[in-house]
Every structure is written in C-alpha cells, then in structure tokens.
Amino acid sequence: MNAPIELQSSPFRPASRLAPIGVSEILKITGKAAELKRQGRDIISLGTGEPDFDTPDYVKDAAKRAMDGGATKYTALDGTPELKTAIRAKFKRENGLEFAQDEITVSAGAKQVIFNAMMATLEVGDEVIIPTPYWVTYADIVALMGGKPMFVPCHEANGFRLTAEDLAQAITPRTRWLILNSPSNPSGAAYSDTDYRPILDVLAASPHVWLMVDDIYEHILYDEFRFVTPAAIEPSLRERTLTINGVSKAYAMTGWRIGYAGGPSALIRAMAVVQSQSTSCPSSISQAAAIAALYGPTQVIAERCRSFRSRRDLVVAALNKLEGITCQVPKGAFYTFAGCAGLIGKSTSDGQRINSDTDFAKYLLRSVGVAVVPGSAFGLARYFRISYATSTSELEEACQRIAHAVKQLS
Template sequence: MSQEQRLNQFLAQAKPSATYKMIDRVAEKRATGAKIISLSAGEPDFDTPEHVRQAAIDAIQTGHTRYTQVAGLRQLREAIAEKFRHENQLSHVTWQDTIVCNGGKQVLYNALAATLNPDDEVIIPAPYWVSYPEMVQLTGARSVIVTCTEEYGFKLTPEQLEQAITPKTRWIILNSPSNPTGAVYSKAELQALAEVLLKYPHVLILSDDIYEHLTFDQQAFYTIAQVEPRLVERTLTMNGVSKAYAMTGWRIGFATGPKWLLNAMEKLQGQQTSGASSISQHAAWAALSGSQNFVHETNAVFEKRRDLMVKLLNDTPYLHCQKPEGAFYAFVNCAGLIGRISAQGQPLNSDEDVALALLDEANVAVVQGSAFGLAPYFRIAYALDDASLIQACEAIKAFCQATTV
C-alpha cells in the first residue's frame, strides 16, 4: 500500500453522504442536457430574507471581516441565548452557555468528536439523517441503530430506548422534526423518553432541532430539555439558521448545553476551523433578532406543499406516503415496486434500484430510504415550487404505471 493510500482507519470505513452522491449524479445528468427535477437536496428554495442579506453587506462595508472569537460573536450569542429562553423556555441560558459553529453539522460533529472514544455507543433511531452514523464512525465509536417503523410514526418508543441502553451508551440522538420522515415528537412522547433517560445518568442527549420552525397542523414544538429540566445538564440542544431562514450556504449552526461540553467543543473548534465566518454571523444575528414574518410565511407554504405531495403520492400505484408532521420531506413507502421491472427493463429489487431508475427513466431525483436506515422507502424533499412538484409527481406516477411483473 502506498503512503497516499494510508488513511485514518475510521475515515476509511466511513461512507460518503448518499444525499450528496445523488446530487452529484444529478449534476452529471444535467451536464449532458437532461432536464432533471431534483427532490434530493434538503434546502429551502426561497431566497434568504432581504434584511439578512443587507446585514451581511453592511458587515462587509463596515469592516467586520476579521476573525471572531472561536465560540462566536457575543452579539450573536446573546441573540441565540434569547432565542433559547423565549422560544424553548430554557430560562437558564446566557450568552456564555452557547456556541456558534460552521453549520449545524459542525455542532453535531464537534460534540461527538469531543466526547466519544472507541467502544462507546451512540443510540440512533432509524430512519436517521445520513450523517449521524458516519460521524460516529469517524470517532471510532459504534452506532446502535434502533428501527422505528411506520406503524409507530417512525418514532422511538420508551421500550425501544430502554432496551438499547447499555453501560457503554454515551449518547442518544433525537431529531424532531425528522429528516427524512417529517415525524415530530409530542410533549408527552418526549416526556416518556425522558423518564427512561432519567434512570441512566451516564447517557448524554443530543437534540437536533434544526427543523424546529417547520411544524404543521398547528402542532406545538417541544425540545427534550424544555420538557424535562432535570436533563438540562446532559443535553446538547442544537439549532441553526439554515432551514428556518433559507440560509444553508451561510453555514451557521449553534447550540446550548452544559459548560464542560461547550468548552470541549470550543477547544476542538479552535484547532479545527476557528470561528465561523464573521459576515455570516452578522447575517445570522439579523435573522434571529429581526422580523420573523419570513419564518411564518414559508411555514405556511411548506404545509400546503406537504398536503399536495401526500395527495399526489398516495394517488400513485405501488406507493404509500404517511403524512409528515414537519420539516419538508416525504418518506415514501415503495414496497409495492420491489420485484417489479421498469419500462426500460431495470429490475427493481431494492429502493436504491427504484431511486436510480427514477433518475434515469423519469428524470426525477430522490434518495433511497436504505441510506437513512430503513427500506424500502425513498425520501422526497418538497422544497420546490408547486409546478415542479406536480410535474415530478406526474413523472413518478407514469414510471410506476409503466412497471411490469
């Protein structure tokens, strides 16, 4: 083996993101002139609000273009603390109880990398966001995948949680609203999980709340540290501006949690990326402290799109789609297609076969459910205009109707 081929053993065993692999395939197809409707990327299709963009321009013009503190600008951290106090009733949070990172993904990775050792275990309910197990893999720890079926709304039950906990359990990751299913844990469901966790003080809780502002049907959002204050000292509550404010490319995530954990995350970040972009931080401050009309308006748009997609997908032969409660994803059951053959002769023996055939034959990009830990499904991101969504669903319906045994 050459020197160039000698990789870190944990990185060598990790897999690339299935979402980005599909995005790469879409780019390759488009380069040949194909007209692809991509339902694979998890980002809003709206422009970042004007006042947020203006704040970034003002930051550039007034010279806020230098390094910031590793944990973030105090001005932004104070706005983050106010967000946690006001929206999540975490009344104890001050600016010193927060950290700003280069996107929500870095928040998650910093927390895991700062605390995990080989042989530690992390409980991950499936379906899960594709990066959770790979982040755990990069630390040398082990993911304990707990399958949460459609029958139970794709949500972890207290019984499943208790069975999964061992003396080696270091973390449990909770994501509500969920990527990829749109499942939302109610206050009562979180309290039931909290009752289990209170019995195991060695387990830390990572609450990924990045889709907090995308809940539908007037359902209230709760985070576990809010529901059970006795868990505050071992819960990292993560959020960011990417989904709520259409700021995916600005790369700002943030969190609150126990001081010892935040200090460790800051230490790691200081040797890794230092602080997040100063300009993006000023923009994030404007997003959090300014008008929230954009958040409410886009939530209403996504809820209408949800209703449209669920109807169209459930009118498609061989598919079934449970109604998502939040986020902007539909997790579509394609068990009816497994074992069939596409119009161009492609055997559909797995959900990955279905996803690839939809791209090749219907010019629609989705991501297979097996990448999220549960098959046979595929994930659709309905972050496109209505006309494009209708066109995509019509193409998916024609594809399904054309399959044979």
C-alpha cells in the same frame, strides 16, 4: 562516491478511520443529477434538503452593514458575544430555556456542532443510539470518532418515532449519547411533549446517557403542531443535554454556515477546544447576518411554512394515488418518506427487476429524470425520500413523471 538513493513514491493510503464512512448518499445522488443536467438531460432533483427561497433581505442588509463597518476580522472562537446574546434570547423566548454566555457555542453549521460534540466526548467503542430513519451524517460522525452507532428502527406504525421500550432495550453500559431529531429528516416525524415524556423518563433512569437534540427544523411545522424541546420538558436532564439549532432551514441561510447549541459549560468548553484546532471562528459576516435573523420579524418564516405545507399536501396526495406506494403526512420539515414496498419485485419495461428502494430510485432517475433518495440511505429500507423544498411547478411535473414510471412497472 555513493550512488544517489532513489526513493520510490508510494500510492495514496487513506487513514483507517475513514474506512467505515463514505460520501453521503444524498450528495452522490445530487451529484449524479447535476452531471446528467450538464449532459443536457431534463432532470428534476428532489434530493437536496435546501429551501428554494432566498435569504430574507433584512438579513442580507445586516451582512452588508457588517462588511461596510469593517467586521471582517477573526471573532471570538465559538461566537461573538453579540450573537451568543441573541441565541440566549432566542432560547428563552421560544423554548423557555435559559443559558449563560459560556453555555452557548456557535460553529460553521449545525453539522460542525455535532462533529465537535462527538470529537470532544467519544472514546473508541462508545455507543450512540440513533433512531432510524436518520440523517446520514449522525452515524458517519460517530464512526469517524471511533464510536459505534446503535440503530433503533422506528416503524411507520408509530409515525417513525422512537418508543421508550425500544430505547430502554438499546441502552448498555457503553451508551454515551442518544440523538433525537424533531421534526425529522427524512421522515418529517415530530415529537409532542407526550411523545417525549416516556423517552425522557428512560433517560432520567439512565444517568450515564447524554441527549443530543437536533432542532434545526423547529420552525417548519404544520397543522398547528406545537414544537417542544426535551430540556424544557424535563429540566433534570438539562445538565446532560445539548440542544442544537441553526439558521439554515428556517431563514434559508444554508450557505451562510451558522449552527449553534446550548448545553453544559464543561461540554461547551471541550467543544471549543476541538473547534480551535479545526475551523476556529465561524465567518464574521455570517454571524452578523445570524444576529439579524434571530432578532428579525417572524412573518417571513410563517409565510414560507404555509408554502411548504401546500407543497407537502400536493406531494402526499399524488404519491398516495399510486398503486404500491404509501405516504404518511409529515408533521414538519420539508420531506416525504414514502413506502415503496408494493413495488419491490416488479419489473421495468426493459425487463429489469426492482429488488430494492435503491433500484427504484435509480429507475426513476434513469427513466423519467427524477432524483429521489432511497430510504436505505437513512437506515430504513423500502422507502424513498422526496424533498419538497422546490417550486410547485417542479413538484407537479415530478409527481406526474413518478406516476408514469410506476405505471410502467409490471
């Protein structure tokens, strides 16, 4: 009788496709701040891009009615007909864009929309132009699909906006997409129609390049800045533009996980194939809530935007008083992206040298219990991001702590 064969268990081996990416630096910092809080430390976390307001009552009421009415089953793969109709009405009413029903997709958050689009279109080695500073997820999704992120620095002197000249130099025969985000995470930069125009002219002359537009912060704008979206400015690009939005930021619905997009039907169909083999349909209850949000009153958005603006002004003024820190006034979103180049090379009271923006962020967390995100996480070093989507009292305390920490450097 043969002896039994002993099988040796092998250590876990992650797929090679994960090698270029990691957990978001924002999530790491947020997690570290939460861990310190659990240990009893007095921590103010300014790292998360999430409104501190609650979801409006009329939206929650719609979700309750949906549950009571039995809307708890699978829905159509990429959005109910009712939600797609509401999204089409929103695009027409607010953006001057007309989409057919089969040109709309709904996913579990705007992040999944981006994921689906890249999975459906990228071949190994395809290039995606990403202006920096950028939301960290853009590059990681591209890399996960085997694509190549092509970073184009956008300098403070131009308000952290992409220039047509830099875009033209970045385009190659392998370029598949350009990603634009306005208002921007992390910088708060926003593009007017005149800012967009030369960029769109470059794209018009580059017919192989598609445009992905992330408009998730559309309704969080300040100082009478007028929002525009590229497909409305240049209709000739409509057939190679994916316009992405969602309910997370404007309606404080981050946990409901509803993102959507309008684009060419062939692309939308391909994205549906991806979604069919991943999450399938978004939450039925969340879709009902999103319908109420899109059709509902806009006063609550305007009121909250005014609150964000006053918080922005508080943080910008406080940071600009500090020697070694400079901070532009953001046009939108709820972030400041402040320069800390003047602090590089200084030392802490215990003799540790600040060699980078990452060192500075670690120093703030360690010394005064304030969590911020270093600019290098967004592809542009010597800056740091503050999310002012938190209470005024916390922001005032955080700014006082940051001022104290900066004054201790020598």
